[in-house]
Amino acid sequence: MSGQNVTEPTFRTAPGVTLSGTVETVAPSSSLPPTGISVVARAALFPGLAGDPHGTEHPVRVAADGTFTFRNLFGPRLFRIEAGAAWAITAVYLGDEEITDRGVDFTGKTAAPRLRVLVTNRTGAVIGSVAAARRAANGQVLVFPESEELWGFDSRFTRTTDVVAGGRFEVKGLLPGRYFVAHVLDLAPGAWADPELLRTLKATATLAEVADSAHTPVVLKHARSK
Numbered sequence: 001m002s003g004q005n006v007t008e009p010t011f012r013t014a015p016g017v018t019l020s021g022t023v024e025t026v027a028p029s030s031s032l033p034p035t036g037i038s039v040v041a042r043a044a045l046f047p048g049l050a051g052d053p054h055g056t057e058h059p060v061r062v063a064a065d066g067t068f069t070f071r072n073l074f075g076p077r078l079f080r081i082e083a084g085a086a087w088a089i090t091a092v093y094l095g096d097e098e099i100t101d102r103g104v105d106f107t108g109k110t111a112a113p114r115l116r117v118l119v120t121n122r123t124g125a126v127i128g129s130v131a132a133a134r135r136a137a138n139g140q141v142l143v144f145p146e147s148e149e150l151w152g153f154d155s156r157f158t159r160t161t162d163v164v165a166g167g168r169f170e171v172k173g174l175l176p177g178r179y180f181v182a183h184v185l186d187l188a189p190g191a192w193a194d195p196e197l198l199r200t201l202k203a204t205a206t207l208a209e210v211a212d213s214a215h216t217p218v219v220l221k222h223a224r225s226k
Contacts, residue, residue, distance in 0.1 A: 016072030021115030042068035078103035124210035137167030180205035
């Protein structure tokens with residue numbers, strides 16, 4: 001350990017935390033998707049590594065009444081959802097504490113209050129095409145928020161989609177706000193969380209205003225090959 005030999009190391013284990021909660025819609029007119037919704041506890045200490053160093057992060061299915069339970073939860077966690085493309089998280093509360101974008105560190109001694117995950121399907125979308133000139137458009141479209149404060153690992157405001165036939169694309173599930181929209185030819189997994197990459201893309205990206213339940217049309221320039 002640390003370049004030194006250690007004789008008879010001692011390891012202590014601790015039980016994980018059992019955490020129960022509810023998923024709630026913020027608009028009276030919307031209800032949970034009929035195909036179901038799951039809550040995921042992302043490991044936030046080493047984002048981007050394969051696997052989960054702090055135990056399972058398999059999605060937990062939400063019951064018809066909106067309830068769910070995590071068992072043996074341990075380490076820093078950031079809560080996200082798996083649902084239809086139009087759904088997004090508006091806020092996450094652990095008891096009275098708002099932890100939406102910073103998460104919480106669970107230990108065996110954590111007395112976990114109830115988790116509330118607030119979601120909505122009243123989101124906007126960016127639709128459009130990539131101007132490919134004489135070549136066929138391919139690659140991906142990356143949508144990320146104008147404010148750098150909203151960038152980062154597993155940002156609720158960053159989404160990607162593949163460019164399909166004819167250079168067309170559609171990105172759903174965007175909360176209202178201002179977003180940069182950029183065409184990229186080869187986006188490595190997790191690269192969208194790199195602030196240096198996003199700052200570089202801003203120079204050629206299109207800035208779009210996304211409104212609640214509206215479709216914002218955008219025509220993008222084809223990204224240059226390196």
